[in-house]
Amino acid sequence: MSYFGDIYKGIKTLLTGMSVTGKVFLNNKNNSITQQYPDNRETLKMFNRFRGEVVMPHNEKNEHTCTGCQKCEIACPNGSIEIIWDRQIDPESGKKKKMIDQHIYHLGMCTMCGLCIEACPTDAILWAQNYENSVYDRSALTKVLNQPGSKIMPGVED
């Protein structure tokens, strides 16, 4: 009679399966795992360590801490960072010192590996937590991280 036994067992397993989905169906209000993405921008908060984009923080005097040591440029596996630098006379000490002209960051080539930020001796670059990085024009992904007219913060040495 294993013929009918098989049918009985088969139907039982089918009903067990249906009970699992059925429970989810009845609780769907509380269970839903999807996020209403563009609507929840206000509440959607990334974790502090989230790697969104490399930024260079500036203080209120428009000063950053990048000494132009190029360690990030060397650490980067994809060549996403290019630093244009020059030796200029430091107004404080009056000596010639390496200073950045432009810290160029190609977001389009970046793989968010974090090696540049690990390599930076002065914490001049950090991760930003923004996540909406798509643009209409590829060239907009090439960013200059130091703000125009910004200077190195006095007292920062590598």
Added chain:
Amino acid sequence: MILSINIVENNMLNMLLIAAIYLGIFSVAGLFLVLLERKVAAWFQLRLGPNRVGPWGLLQTMADALKLVSKELTGTVKADKFLYNLAPYFVIISSLMALAVFPFTQEFQAFDINIGIFFLIAISSIGVIGILLGGWASNNKFALIGAMRSGVQTISYELSVGLSLVTMVLLTGTLQLSEIIEVQKNGWLIVQGHIPAIIAFMIYMIAGTAETNRAPFDMVEAESELGAGFHTEYSGMKFAYFFLAEFINMFIIAAIAATVFFGGWLEPAWLTPLGIAEVFPAIGVFWFLGKTFALVFLMMWFRWTFPRLRVDQLLTLEWKYLLPLNLLNIVLMALIVWLGLTIQI
């Protein structure tokens, strides 16, 4: 002479009018079913479902239909153009035709013929020709395999659909749908026929799901095996016809079950003393649709829970399990009717 022409004209007008009303209702109903399926699927799957177009996403399928209408009709160069274009109409027309015989209430029935059940079984199996044509004519290997599977599947499962309904016909003694409902005033057939009726109902639901080519019997499309199966090469409105037909077929299968097993537009027996139906007969539509949608929901529940069968297991299920059981069941039902063991309320 003049009179007779008038009658003919009247009939023609009537027919056209009724056809237009039915078409209107059921294209909307089809769209609603698509929406329902998507919502139900979402709720089974921890999602929210469509909720962007209109309140609670109610207009989502309208928007989809508009998109499909405006889409370009692509096709393969080497397709058999005539058959390729014919196939979707075959499918949609055959499924719309079946709707004509359903009694929505006592008065609301377009076409009450005395071979109602027979007509339904016959019509519902014509659709497969459209699928075969579509798969063959679109000159695509995946489509061809899908179509061949469909042929195999529908031919097999028609037997079970037919025989499980025949089991119930033993109880009613008539094929006419309005009379089948009349018989059920003494209790729904699933109650009257108790054990064999329940078995027949289970067989019918399994075979019916297979007949509509829905998961777990969606061999024809079998997304993970054949991509899109027989309608791989269809786009735009022609694809929409196949899509809509699938949902109308689902409605038809559920509606047959509601009519034959669950008393159609009859209200549940414990409500009869209240006499709502006598005051307000149109309430029958509510009961009919309520039962039908409950069964449609059951089919959706199947779809979103079970894995798909393999094509040979599909045939094993039919020929080794459903068919012998079905034949036994008919004998059992005949015995019960003969010995007068039915339950009458």
Added chain:
Amino acid sequence: MDTNIANSNLKSEDYFINMGPQHPATHGVLRLLLTIDGEIIKKVEPDLGYIHRSIEKMCERDSYQQIVHLTDRMDYLSSHINNEAVCLTVENALQLEVPERVKVIRTIIGELTRIASHCLWWGVMGMDVGALTTYFYGFRDREMINDIFEETCGARLTMNYNIPGGLMFDIHPNFVKRTKDFVAHFKTKIPEYDKLLTGNVIFQKRMKGVGILSKEDAISFGASGPVARGSGYSCDVRKYHSYSALDKVTFNEALKTEGDSLARYEVRIQEMWESLSIIEQLIDNIPEGEHKVATNAVIKLPKGEFYQKVETARGELGVFINSTGTKNPYRLKFRSPGFSNLSLLNHIAVGGKIGDLVASMATLDLVIPDIDR
């Protein structure tokens, strides 16, 4: 007119089907050239390279720190374990002893990665055999792990948390609590998986006796991971070539002898339980200490050849480094588990139906970037 087919000039030809590179069952860009006879598979010929990025060549010009992040992009579902493999090779070559804390954290995250990978596989497995709902249930649980990763490592998939010499930064204060929450949650979910899919009669019929791989063939084809263990070949690298903190924990190697698709499926379900048990043993005893040891900014490996095996979610990943003493490897080879596992697909699929091919392929758990590297 002659109607006898045997006497006529009708020719019979093989029927070819291109499955992929864009096909729902090939999970990415695998292309299979199928020779079929009706529904029966006569031959399966994989055609690879649609996503080949030549990671091995890129490694030859990168420093050892930079290589680590490339391995994220191989088997992206076990990225942490891939990272670990490269780091272990470099550390072993340098004879560098990493702190106990690093070892334990690496092991915990490695096992979480394995669970996350198996969750996704389970969901996709269900989807391949037609049960679409499993996909979302698998993702629900995987999402919790991804959150743990995101909070600690900063990324959900390509984490790059390991560096030669330790970890990039210490674990997040919430890590332990979140992991414990997950373990408690997931213990209630695996029985649900079993109810929904494992026990289902249709699923059982689809999997049992399908795609049979004998133990001898598994060894000969170089199978590893759950694929080999489903055939009874005990090959858990975590047991035989234990690394990181895996020698401190006790766990059973999931082993089945049937060799069919169902056995491979059950091995993975069993592995999830074992991984949970490993995590539970370690999560309360993370030793205090540093999260890395200092290495030179430019790592130069001594001259020689170094090989390290690890057990990823898919099987044995080998890293072979041939160093000439410079800051780049002279040659770096990844022995990827998926590549060997794919080579036996033809063997197990021939004679089955198209549906069987899809089911067996799902139990191989192929990740195409891992094969194409």
Added chain:
Amino acid sequence: MDLMKVNKRAVMTNEALQNLISSWNFELEFTEEGSQFLNISVKPESFHQLMSQLKSNNETYFDYLFCVTGMDWGKELGVIYHLESTKHRHIIVIKIKTDDRENPTFDTVSDIWKTADFHEREVFDFFGIKFNNHPNLKRLFLTDEWEGFPLRKDYVDEINMVIK
């Protein structure tokens, strides 16, 4: 710690293995060159015979070929085979080399280990090393019309290769 343990165990077996295999009358060269495994260099002529003996001999029983690495040593081309025994759990490394960069050819081992089929195709694809008697030696990853062998050290592609 782990490494030390593995090394200790492996060194023991390595010596025993070396003694055993050197008694087989092949022209072999044993090295360890910084590797934890026993390395054996073998002449291409006796390669296939050695490999089949390594598998069939009960004391070695290397039945698990887990890694096949194509190598370009600059002057020579060659292949490195990593073998493991599922019975004894010891590992050995076999190397073959040839100076012929135009038409390097070795014997296939795909008749001994089935996995070698795919691995040898990969080596053929990237290094251009041919294998005698291989059942299906076609390009696996690259297109059929691809010119050159990308993993060779002398491969140049000025457009796609970024050299630091």
